[in-house]
Amino acid sequence: MNKTSAINRNPLHSQVAATVRDRIMQGELRPADRLSEIALCEELEISRTPLREAFKLLEAEGLVTIRPHKGAIVAEISIQEIGEVFDLLAPLEALGVRLAMTRMSAEDKSRIVALHDQMIQFYESGDREGCFLTDYEFHNTLIGFAQHDVLQTTHQSLSNRSQRGRYLAPRFDQQKLDIAMAAHRELIVSIKDDEIEKSAQIMHDHVTLTGKFVVDTLRDSGVARD
Amino acid sequence: MNKTSAINRNPLHSQVAATVRDRIMQGELRPADRLSEIALCEELEISRTPLREAFKLLEAEGLVTIRPHKGAIVAEISIQEIGEVFDLLAPLEALGVRLAMTRMSAEDKSRIVALHDQMIQFYESGDREGCFLTDYEFHNTLIGFAQHDVLQTTHQSLSNRSQRGRYLAPRFDQQKLDIAMAAHRELIVSIKDDEIEKSAQIMHDHVTLTGKFVVDTLRDSGVARD
DNA sequence: TGAATTGTGATTGTATGCAATTCTACAATT
DNA sequence: AATTGTAGAATTGCATACAATCACAATTCA
Numbered sequence: 001m002n003k004t005s006a007i008n009r010n011p012l013h014s015q016v017a018a019t020v021r022d023r024i025m026q027g028e029l030r031p032a033d034r035l036s037e038i039a040l041c042e043e044l045e046i047s048r049t050p051l052r053e054a055f056k057l058l059e060a061e062g063l064v065t066i067r068p069h070k071g072a073i074v075a076e077i078s079i080q081e082i083g084e085v086f087d088l089l090a091p092l093e094a095l096g097v098r099l100a101m102t103r104m105s106a107e108d109k110s111r112i113v114a115l116h117d118q119m120i121q122f123y124e125s126g127d128r129e130g131c132f133l134t135d136y137e138f139h140n141t142l143i144g145f146a147q148h149d150v151l152q153t154t155h156q157s158l159s160n161r162s163q164r165g166r167y168l169a170p171r172f173d174q175q176k177l178d179i180a181m182a183a184h185r186e187l188i189v190s191i192k193d194d195e196i197e198k199s200a201q202i203m204h205d206h207v208t209l210t211g212k213f214v215v216d217t218l219r220d221s222g223v224a225r226d
Numbered sequence: 227m228n229k230t231s232a233i234n235r236n237p238l239h240s241q242v243a244a245t246v247r248d249r250i251m252q253g254e255l256r257p258a259d260r261l262s263e264i265a266l267c268e269e270l271e272i273s274r275t276p277l278r279e280a281f282k283l284l285e286a287e288g289l290v291t292i293r294p295h296k297g298a299i300v301a302e303i304s305i306q307e308i309g310e311v312f313d314l315l316a317p318l319e320a321l322g323v324r325l326a327m328t329r330m331s332a333e334d335k336s337r338i339v340a341l342h343d344q345m346i347q348f349y350e351s352g353d354r355e356g357c358f359l360t361d362y363e364f365h366n367t368l369i370g371f372a373q374h375d376v377l378q379t380t381h382q383s384l385s386n387r388s389q390r391g392r393y394l395a396p397r398f399d400q401q402k403l404d405i406a407m408a409a410h411r412e413l414i415v416s417i418k419d420d421e422i423e424k425s426a427q428i429m430h431d432h433v434t435l436t437g438k439f440v441v442d443t444l445r446d447s448g449v450a451r452d
Numbered sequence: 453t454g455a456a457t458t459g460t461g462a463t464t465g466t467a468t469g470c471a472a473t474t475c476t477a478c479a480a481t482t
Numbered sequence: 483a484a485t486t487g488t489a490g491a492a493t494t495g496c497a498t499a500c501a502a503t504c505a506c507a508a509t510t511c512a
Contacts, residue, residue, distance in 0.1 A: 011294055011495070013282075037464075047497040049275070052465090053282050060286030068237055069464055069503050084376035091317035150310035154380065237465070263494075273467045278495090295473050295494055 086211025312437025
């Protein structure tokens with residue numbers, strides 16, 4: 001109406017948080033990198049107040065560590081922590097599948113199947129990065145269909161943390177990928193058959209195994225500390 | 227600023243967060259109460275900056291809702307949300323029991339038994355408030371023995387939210403309390419017998435049922451909105 | 453020479469001021 | 483009487499200034 005684009009309705013600190021979050025998630029900012037307030041302020045052309053507020057959000061999400069009087073750093077990832085995150089994701093995603101299966105519509109179901117098909121495409125064309133990203137979307141979409149706010153929020157936070165670990169590590173080798181794909185295939189069949197408890201079990205085991213894979217991969221590649 | 231007592235080592239905003247958190251948890255500040263910045267600043271004798279930072283922390287914990295340009299309020303509790311929180315607590319506490327049983331020492335075990343005995347004392351003397359508080363401690367202590375940081379943190383946050391709902395509602399009636407006590411008794415026996423999966427199952431069902439009780443109680447008492 | 457110490461620069465923590473937004477009350481219009 | 487418009491007050495959002503703290507190097511003394 002007045003400015004070049006529409007008036008910016010959401011607060012600066014949340015935009016800043018989003019920016020920094022993305023940079024951390026994608027590995028542009030790496031664990032233990034210092035987050036100098038002054039440097040970031042100049043770059044983002046904001047003052048320190050909204051930046052510091054954003055840090056608080058990100059700290060709560062586990063992406064940033066604030067050390068009193070010593071400044072903020074990108075939260076370090078310990079292999080143990082990543083493993084622990086998967087410990088929680090397993091039962092939560094199992095719960096998510098249970099809920100989703102009682103609540104999702106026919107279109108929701110076909111959306112999940114479509115994502116699975118897309119993942120198969122990437123798999124067959126040997127696109128590991130594509131597989132990796134579609135897998136993330138597959139799980140998040142399924143959780144969304146559970147229509148459960150608390151689960152959604154909690155899962156999002158944990159999922160982000162696990163994804164950070166996965167971004168840092170190399171992609172799965174062929175064998176691990178085969179196993180993950182097989183689990184997804186099983187899961188899709190089980191969902192189509194409306195076998196709720198079986199689906200939940202498959203998901204639980206799949207996430208647990210993925211966690212082990214990620215931990216192993218991280219340990220081998222040596223990018224994260226113990 | 228004058229420092230009447232010893233130098234305070236931890237930042238103002240975290241002290242402020244702790245103060246406000248307690249007031250909200252204990253119901254001194256009730257859902258939808260406005261948290262006026264100036265009023266709180268004057269009362270706590272601080273400036274607005276640390277208070278606003280504290281609000282960010284509390285928002286992430288789900289205790290405060292910040293409405294842009296309209297100020298912060300104590301987060302409202304919906305009965306649905308409380309129910310959802312218990313949906314997550316059930317599998318997480320089950321996981322906690324599993325881990326705790328593989329990791330806790332003999333002293334840890336007797337600490338749990340002692341808490342259970344204390345709860346029986348309160349139960350038999352008809353002290354519902356005592357039962358209520360001891361129950362909270364019982365569950366938190368058990369989770370602590372799991373020695374699992376991510377679980378600890380996630381559980382703490384969810385547990386706080388559930389506890390808020392329970393503070394608001396009247397205490398359980400005799401029948402509900404009987405059932406909860408029976409579950410605890412079963413659990414203790416199962417733990418003593420080192421039956422891990424059975425204990426996890428008991429805990430899962432116990433937390434689920436407690437959730438239903440809390441939701442029912444809240445609905446009947448009419449203190450929280452749907 | 454080396455350990456302790458103190459000074460200095462850089463950085464974070466807190467307070468405060470100004471701008472932007474929202475709320476309230478009251479008047480004008482239909 | 484109900485609704486809309488508008489001015490002013492109150493409150494939040496952001497920027498900036500100042501105070502407290504930390505890291506590290508230069509200096510002192512054993």
